[in-house]
Amino acid sequence: MRPFKRLMSRASALEIISENTRPVERVERVPITDAAGRVLAEETVAEAHVPPFDRSSMDGYAVRAEDTFGAGSTSPKKLKLIGVQHAGEHYEGEVGNGVCVQVATGSPVPKGSDAVVMVEYTKTDGVNVEIQKPVYPGSNISLEGEDIKKGEKVISPGEVLTPGKLGVLAALNRETVQVYERPQVVVFSTGTEVRPLGAELSPGQIYDINSYTVSAVISANGCIPIVKGIVRDDEEDLKMAIEEASRHDMGVFSGGSSVGEKDLFVDIIEGLGEMLFHGVQVKPGKPTLFGLVSGTPIFGMPGYPTSCLSNSYIFLRPALRRLAGLPQLEPRVVTARMGSRVVSSSGREQFLTVRLKGGVAHTVFKKSGAITSMANADGYVILPVDLDVIDEGEEVQVTLLE
């Protein structure tokens, strides 16, 4: 059995992960109805003005502004109503002095008019319209190209397609859009004691948990999990599995990275590629490793469900988002009071999972092996390496799990 050599600090580990994970450059074309949250992979240049014509931005009457000067509620100006310009239609007439045309929001501005008076400031008997407030030229009119000008670059590669940006694509009549492919991340669980769901357990065996938690984190961060199931802690099998993973965009293995005699992981990674760190200064989750095989990042996560999932949030998620070209998540942090005294003496940064109730953080951390340590948590309190005790009632910062 080989103990860990030097534990990597969280910051250094994250730096190494970032330096060795490159965004996927493959692209695909998808309908914009399937493109929400995807990362744009083409320059979007407008082929036409948006809006494509001068239009009324209010319901009301198109006028010559000069005809309204001096109008007031007690001294209205009277204009003759000569027609209606419906939205979506083309009105043939022209607005001269002394007349007006009824317009709806979004309808083109009739020829000759240079302003729209809002319906709220008018009164009509169907023949004439009383204008009760003056407008200046351009009032309540959206000019052609005011939103987007023809030739304008509106969205650029690397931007994430929000509902608003999808709206821009629709305005430009783009039915499909080129985005970066979702990275494919291979997931293996290792361990002789780990069995697939549905199997009968023999004494000493447990169900595979990590394939499910890790894939959920992969999907939630813009990547596609390719779940391969359980691989035996056997040199040949593990080597084949790592090689298979290296033909995709990333590989995540759980278990098999502790210091037990069956832990061949380090040797195989070193044989096939390069080990970049083995052992991180966080608790839970010390036995986490990261390496490259044929340029593909390979994570070895701890076998313990809570250690594995905790480090999936801390280390794997940034890697997934980088691979997918997504911006890193800003952690959401809330202030709370610690519900009980907590003692830490690990010499590692400790991620203490807590449940929040009425501003109080109650620890739900049982053991690294207990999946309920994560399942019942709203977030975690990070205890620095040099902090040993948090007293009951002490103020803490809780990073929400999301």
Add this chain to the structure above:
Amino acid sequence: MRPFKRLMSRASALEIISENTRPVERVERVPITDAAGRVLAEETVAEAHVPPFDRSSMDGYAVRAEDTFGAGSTSPKKLKLIGVQHAGEHYEGEVGNGVCVQVATGSPVPKGSDAVVMVEYTKTDGVNVEIQKPVYPGSNISLEGEDIKKGEKVISPGEVLTPGKLGVLAALNRETVQVYERPQVVVFSTGTEVRPLGAELSPGQIYDINSYTVSAVISANGCIPIVKGIVRDDEEDLKMAIEEASRHDMGVFSGGSSVGEKDLFVDIIEGLGEMLFHGVQVKPGKPTLFGLVSGTPIFGMPGYPTSCLSNSYIFLRPALRRLAGLPQLEPRVVTARMGSRVVSSSGREQFLTVRLKGGVAHTVFKKSGAITSMANADGYVILPVDLDVIDEGEEVQVTLLE
């Protein structure tokens, strides 16, 4: 043309929406691999202990704790190594006094032993093991049922399935899980000037934007958009569309809720059901309405892309999440300095979209009709009804769009 009567405040409108939107109660069974983010619809009671046996939580040696008392790095206790207990296997031997068995993390604790000494505090020549630190009974052992006890209720209806909770389901050998169905939300765009993507535009016509932005918001909040396309501003067509929507869980119409003469929406809703509000005290997005038809909530959103999308975040999203049984989102707010002087005189609460750059909020709001007002925004500053001016450099709270 009928002007708005009384504008509803945002708070009152949200209350009415909440009171009249009920979570969908239909359930379905899905594989746990597809269940991330779904809302649990069954009580989850553990049929077995997790872990199902006493196991070692460390790599090391299973011992009788009493044999280690007094051990130190300069005064180790020597125990005879009688075998190896591999993870996932069953070791037949028994640990008596003076002997030990090698164990790996996760392997069952051999009969007779009551503690595990971590490998880090041992030295071995393959025949004997030197113990350099004492352990007490129970050290480094996870007891059967320590994570989850047989019969324990672990996750309850209404909880959202996070990666951690999916891990709990896997630990309990649940391959499928009962969740609430995703609500079906019908989406219509109205307006004679609105054309589907791919069509040639005649003068005065524009492309449908709202179907795309609204559906993206629907999908992002746990519901399924059923996009029906464009319906004419015609009494019979609109009536049929609203009736169709009322046979689903919710209907969202955009356009047709302004005060123009073609705006039949209010009359039809009042004829078929009940109008709950028409006109909200927010800018952009005043012409927003909400009613019930056959008990189904129907939204009439403004036709203007920015008004429609802004109110999809403000009013539609809470309704969608309630329908889906999801918790409401806590808005993420950051402090910034206003990049330029802003004047508001709308008499409504104003949602001013801004882009953040180096802690400064730059307004990107053009007009309610400009989709880029939303597409280019990182968030919005809310100007209260009674606030007229924000000076350049003044501190503002920016609610992030996400």
